[in-house]
Amino acid sequence: MKVYFIDLLLILFVSVLLMSCQPGQNNITNDVVPDSSIAEETITADDKKNKDGYVDIWAVYNYDEREGKRIFEHYCSVCHGAGGKGDGFNSYNLNPKPHSFTDSSYMSRLSGSYLKQVIKLGGESLNKSILMPAYGNTISDLETDRVISYIRTLAEKENK
Amino acid sequence: MNLNRLKILYAVISIIFLLALAVSPLKNYFKAWRNIQNNFNETVEKLPQKVKPVSIGLKQIWVADLDRIDRCTTCHLGIDNSKLESAPQPFKPHSKIYHDIEKFGCTICHEGQGLATEYDAVHLPTEFWDRPLLPKKYIQSSCGKCHINEKLNSTHLLNFGKELIADLNCTGCHNIPGIEKNFVPLLDGIGSKVIDRNWLVNWLKDPAKIQPDTKMPDFLLTDSEVETLADFLMSFKSFRNGITLDALPDVYYKNKDEEDFIMLGQTRFREARCISCHAIEGKGGKLAPDLFKTASKIKDTWIYNYVKNPKKLQPEVEMPQYGFSDEEAAAITAYIESEFVDWDDEEETGSVHTPLADFYEKGLALFNKYNCGGCHQLSAKGINQNAGPDLSEIGSKKIYQIDWGKTNVTHTVYDYIETKVRSPREFGGNTRMPKYNLTERKVEAITTYLLSLKEEKLPVNFIHPADKKTESSLQGKVGKIFDRYACLKCHSLNDSGGSIAPDLTIVSSQLNTDWLRAYFKIPFTIRPIVEERMPNLFISNEEIEILLNYFNTVLLDDNLSTPINWAVDKKSEERGASLFYERYGCQSCHIIEGKGGYVGPPLDEAGSRLKPGWIYNWLMNPQKFKPETIEPRTEMPEQDALDITAFIMSLKKTDK
Numbered sequence: 001m002k003v004y005f006i007d008l009l010l011i012l013f014v015s016v017l018l019m020s021c022q023p024g025q026n027n028i029t030n031d032v033v034p035d036s037s038i039a040e041e042t043i044t045a046d047d048k049k050n051k052d053g054y055v056d057i058w059a060v061y062n063y064d065e066r067e068g069k070r071i072f073e074h075y076c077s078v079c080h081g082a083g084g085k086g087d088g089f090n091s092y093n094l095n096p097k098p099h100s101f102t103d104s105s106y107m108s109r110l111s112g113s114y115l116k117q118v119i120k121l122g123g124e125s126l127n128k129s130i131l132m133p134a135y136g137n138t139i140s141d142l143e144t145d146r147v148i149s150y151i152r153t154l155a156e157k158e159n160k
Numbered sequence: 161m162n163l164n165r166l167k168i169l170y171a172v173i174s175i176i177f178l179l180a181l182a183v184s185p186l187k188n189y190f191k192a193w194r195n196i197q198n199n200f201n202e203t204v205e206k207l208p209q210k211v212k213p214v215s216i217g218l219k220q221i222w223v224a225d226l227d228r229i230d231r232c233t234t235c236h237l238g239i240d241n242s243k244l245e246s247a248p249q250p251f252k253p254h255s256k257i258y259h260d261i262e263k264f265g266c267t268i269c270h271e272g273q274g275l276a277t278e279y280d281a282v283h284l285p286t287e288f289w290d291r292p293l294l295p296k297k298y299i300q301s302s303c304g305k306c307h308i309n310e311k312l313n314s315t316h317l318l319n320f321g322k323e324l325i326a327d328l329n330c331t332g333c334h335n336i337p338g339i340e341k342n343f344v345p346l347l348d349g350i351g352s353k354v355i356d357r358n359w360l361v362n363w364l365k366d367p368a369k370i371q372p373d374t375k376m377p378d379f380l381l382t383d384s385e386v387e388t389l390a391d392f393l394m395s396f397k398s399f400r401n402g403i404t405l406d407a408l409p410d411v412y413y414k415n416k417d418e419e420d421f422i423m424l425g426q427t428r429f430r431e432a433r434c435i436s437c438h439a440i441e442g443k444g445g446k447l448a449p450d451l452f453k454t455a456s457k458i459k460d461t462w463i464y465n466y467v468k469n470p471k472k473l474q475p476e477v478e479m480p481q482y483g484f485s486d487e488e489a490a491a492i493t494a495y496i497e498s499e500f501v502d503w504d505d506e507e508e509t510g511s512v513h514t515p516l517a518d519f520y521e522k523g524l525a526l527f528n529k530y531n532c533g534g535c536h537q538l539s540a541k542g543i544n545q546n547a548g549p550d551l552s553e554i555g556s557k558k559i560y561q562i563d564w565g566k567t568n569v570t571h572t573v574y575d576y577i578e579t580k581v582r583s584p585r586e587f588g589g590n591t592r593m594p595k596y597n598l599t600e601r602k603v604e605a606i607t608t609y610l611l612s613l614k615e616e617k618l619p620v621n622f623i624h625p626a627d628k629k630t631e632s633s634l635q636g637k638v639g640k641i642f643d644r645y646a647c648l649k650c651h652s653l654n655d656s657g658g659s660i661a662p663d664l665t666i667v668s669s670q671l672n673t674d675w676l677r678a679y680f681k682i683p684f685t686i687r688p689i690v691e692e693r694m695p696n697l698f699i700s701n702e703e704i705e706i707l708l709n710y711f712n713t714v715l716l717d718d719n720l721s722t723p724i725n726w727a728v729d730k731k732s733e734e735r736g737a738s739l740f741y742e743r744y745g746c747q748s749c750h751i752i753e754g755k756g757g758y759v760g761p762p763l764d765e766a767g768s769r770l771k772p773g774w775i776y777n778w779l780m781n782p783q784k785f786k787p788e789t790i791e792p793r794t795e796m797p798e799q800d801a802l803d804i805t806a807f808i809m810s811l812k813k814t815d816k
Contacts, residue, residue, distance in 0.1 A: 133792045
């Protein structure tokens with residue numbers, strides 16, 4: 001009799017345990033926690049532009065890209081253009097003109113370290129135009145990485 | 161049998177009891193975070209790079225100094241592991257920031273319930289947690305908690321918000337610490353200033369309709385309130401301190417329709433570069449009101465007196481008092497009268513308006529009700545300060561303290577502030593707050609700044625207050641000249657003053673005295689692309705000499721010199737030229753002889769304008785003198801800098 005009760009108890013306990021295990025929560029990281037990077041990839045700047053030219057930069061770019069954007073607009077946009085198309089107001093005085101960063105087939109061929117070298121050591125270091133000065137002593141490594149991550153978004157945007 | 165039934169009952173009850181006891185550990189055992197941690201270990205295994213799996217269990221960062229325990233790292237497991245860059249959320253590493261996560265924790269910046277481990281309680285606004293996770297767009301408000309007034313590069317939205325709050329004069333009604341008050345016209349004599357009462361009525365109804373970029377908000381007054389206030393204001397005919405207006409000279413009345421006279425006014429108007437500060441139909445500077453339609457608003461006598469001496473009528477205004485003669489001032493008035501007219505203005509109906517008997521008392525009551533005196537000064541008895549709520553700790557406002565009215569706004573402090581800034585009357589109640597015409601970005605910026613104003617007292621070693629500005633107040637003759645021409649509205653001196661023109665702190669080490677003397681007489685734009693331009697102040701020779709004397713004795717940096725044994729020769733110049741063009745590519749940004757970029761100043765004649773010590777020191781480290789300059793620091797060898805200096809100094813002005 002005693003054994004029977006203990007068996008019963010055990011069976012009940014185990015079945016409760018098993019039942020609790022049932023809910024398929026294995027993919028919880030993909031379902032429950034919203035992946036902010038997904039939103040960032042699918043929304044382009046133009047989608048989010050409303051009537052007074054407001055761009056929801058918070059949804060479009062992540063932190064590194066936002067910081068990169070700020071640095072890019074400060075140092076680079078005078079020649080490379082605010083949208084990276086190589087059409088900054090000063091580009092018309094340059095020969096050769098800066099290449100467009102929105103050209104994705106061109107940009108995808110350039111590695112991160114290549115871009116980093118151009119920014120840090122200037123165009124001359126890679127036998128490109130001397131008119132691209134070296135910014136290695138002006139902006140830090142981290143800032144350079146951020147600028148590069150922003151530049152990458154320019155080509156991606158054009159691709160969509 | 162009886163005993164058996166009892167036993168069964170006993171057994172069943174024990175099982176139920178045991179099960180009830182098991183609920184709590186089971187609930188804990190099946191928490192979502194355990195699954196996430198298991199999932200992490202699985203994810204990590206599949207990665208090509210080696211990442212250590214975690215042991216299952218709650219993780220937390222305890223920051224004793226800040227009295228915070230943050231369990232965010234229970235799920236955000238890769239927060240400080242750069243190898244997990246490509247991992248899915250919540251395992252991604254945090255972007256590189258300037259703070260050590262172990263020392264600061266998470267909620268000090270992101271807010272939210274640090275102890276909670278359930279997804280909703282942590283990430284979503286809840287009824288009983290006053291500070292839910294901050295949306296990304298407001299994250300900079302957390303920087304402002306410690307970096308008080310610091311104006312960091314990375315907190316552009318916070319800085320912009322502060323500028324806007326100062327610019328829109330929010331402190332007229334609200335107590336917001338650390339914000340300076342701006343100039344707002346005083347209203348004494350307004351009855352003698354505006355052309356007719358109708359203008360004032362239309363203005364009060366909707367200021368932005370008349371002046372789209374005005375800082376005056378729309379108080380959403382009823383028609384009868386507008387009428388009463390207009391009557392009240394029109395009754396103030398006399399100016400402060402018994403000042404009277406000078407009559408326009410006869411030459412004005414004789415010539416005001418003559419083309420030559422108007423042309424003279426237009427020429428002076430252009431030479432004085434009025435559009436550096438005033439826009440005309442939206443084109444021009446943003447420092448002062450748009451002058452379009454001015455003649456349909458203000459009487460000619462007032463304009464004449466104001467052009468002659470702005471500070472006589474508005475003592476605190478930062479408009480320069482140009483050295484115009486009476487005739488020139490009259491000609492400018494004639495030009496304004498002929499040009500800046502609102503042609504759509506309705507013809508006067510001719511009906512004479514008679515104010516109600518008690519307009520003054522009612523008007524005064526309205527003036528006080530809307531706290532007009534918070535911004536505008538007016539010398540009248542019975543004006544009270546009737547300020548709005550204190551905002552010095554608005555970012556810590558509790559949800560239960562907020563009256564949400566009938567709105568559907570989510571109950572969070574940031575949504576409250578955002579809605580209030582965007583449409584102040586949204587929440588109903590007795591609010592008097594006027595409506596500002598703000599773009600979405602401006603709403604974001606103002607909300608961010610207001611959110612940074614917290615009650616919370618952080619430990620002293622965390623706080624980074626910015627150095628207090630030392631207001632340099634110039635005395636004596638120099639002080640008077642600086643004041644009269646409002647130099648510091650555009651230029652800065654020892655970290656105080658405007659930001660649209662070059663800093664003057666070491667001007668005499670930078671510029672040649674002879675060049676400066678000539679520049680005062682005929683100023684021109686050095687950079688072809690810069691909008692704001694130095695006006696011709698019509699400053700007297702005597703004043704120029706006083707200023708130059710002051711520059712040459714005080715506004716210097718003794719360290720800015722070239723090495724003693726530096727000698728310029730042709731060889732050095734030639735080497736400098738080739739370095740300029742072929743090594744450093746300076747022509748990307750600088751023009752010489754018509755060729756080069758527009759970013760930096762053209763360097764033709766730079767040899768007559770600049771001093772060699774300045775060029776040399778600038779080349780060695782531009783950011784030392786102007787941190788925000790985009791000219792890169794090249795770390796060029798000393799000899800290169802000297803040779804380029806020699807080359808630039810050879811570019812002298814030639815009389816042709």
